[in-house]
Amino acid sequence: MTVATAPFAHTSNAARTGVLFMLLGMLMFSLNDTMGKWLVSTYSVSQLMTIRSLAALVVLIPFFVKRGWRSLLIVDRPWLQGLRSLLFAFDASAFYFAVAYMPLADAMTYWLAAPIYVAAASPLLLGEKVGWRRWTAIIIGFLGVLIALEPSAESFSLPALIALAGSTAYAFALLLGRTLRATPDTTLIFWQLSGALIFSLAGVGVNPAGWAPMDLQALACLSLLGIVAMLAHLLVTRSLKLADAATVVPLQYTLLFWAVIFGWIFFGDTPRWTVILGSALIVASGLFIFFREQQLKRRKPLQPDPAMEAGHGEVTR
Known part of the structure; x- marks a missing residue:
């Protein structure tokens, strides 16, 4: 009896650990977003992104050395790698710019819609077939974005437009990730961080006067x-290896919960009813698209995991 139940117990424990890692990963990403909103009130986005990228690269040096520098620099389709890195750099910069002027929950709502953009664009850019059920969910998701945006002359502010542009860049970066899925994670992270560093240094070069003095505490x-x-990213990656995607991917929407909580505690933000309604439609749409793709995956067991390919499972900030 013990022998028969041992594999099940092992799987169950791994799944529970995977759930815990995903929840911790989302909490850490939310803390990262909250810290970013606080720091960008003092330091420019370019300065913030420069120090952030350098620190992450330094921490990951042991992984890069183990992988080998040659395999990091000499890659297949380097132009696509560079474009993906540029899109992610713009995505992160746009997020930090947006949260400097808008509540965390508002900004997070736009970024949670990225998998919906991916699903909408994949038939046009990747030639994939999307059925009427997913098209319905995509339309509902876009309706949620419009409700959250609350279209009016006032709502189309620069921060809101940059948030939309940043979330769109994030979606296209995820699409590129689908074409580069054979590239090892370490190589993808190296190019992503290097691209962010180059992008932010270019911003510093354009406006060197925006570099504010830092003491050791600020640098830390x-x-x-x-x-x-980076720790959050590692937790999410490990979670997806320990547990089934259908179990842990929906937990990524806890980002919105933390955005509301931390926004209220640290910045006194109270989400508008339009943001709550819009985010509910976006989350419902995203979950339907994800579970529908899981259903299709079971019909084609040899296909790559749609959770990762549709953008679910890849959080980058």
């Missing part, structure tokens, strides 16, 4: 931003 806080984001 800015560096911690990159370290927290």
Whole structure:
């Protein structure tokens, strides 16, 4: 009896650990976002992104050395790698710019819609077939974005437009990730962080006067931003290896919960009813698209995991 139940117990324990890692990962990403909103009130986005990227690269040096520098630099389709890195750099920069002027929950709502953008664009850019059920969910998701945006002359502010542009860049970066899925994670992270560093240094070069003086405490806080984001990324990656995607991917929507809580505690933000309604539609749409793809995956067991390919499971900040 013990022998028969041991594999099940092992699987069950791994799944529980995977759930815990995903929840911790989402909490750390939320802390990263909260710290970023606080720091960007003092330091420019370019300065924040420069220190953040350098710190993350330094922390990951042992992984890069183990992988070998040659395998990191000489890759297949380097132009696609560079474009993906540029899109992720713009995505992160746009997020930090947006949260400097809008509540965390508002900004997070736009970014949670990225998998919906991916599903909508995949038939056009990747030639994939999307059925009427998922198209219905996509339309509902876009309706949620419109409700959250609350279209009016006032709502189309620069921060809101940059948030939309950043979340769109994030979605296209995820699409590129689907074409580069054979590239090892370490290589993808190296190019992503290097791209962010180059992008932010270019911003510093355009406006060097925006570089604010830093003491050791400020440097530590800015560096911690990159370290927290990398630890969160590692937790999410490990979670997806320990547990089934259908179990842990929906937990990523706890990002919105933490955004509301931390926004209220640290910044006194109270979400508008339109943001609550819009985010509910976006979450419902995203979950339907994800579970529908899981259903299709079971019909084609040899296909790659749609959870990772549709953008679910890849959180980057």
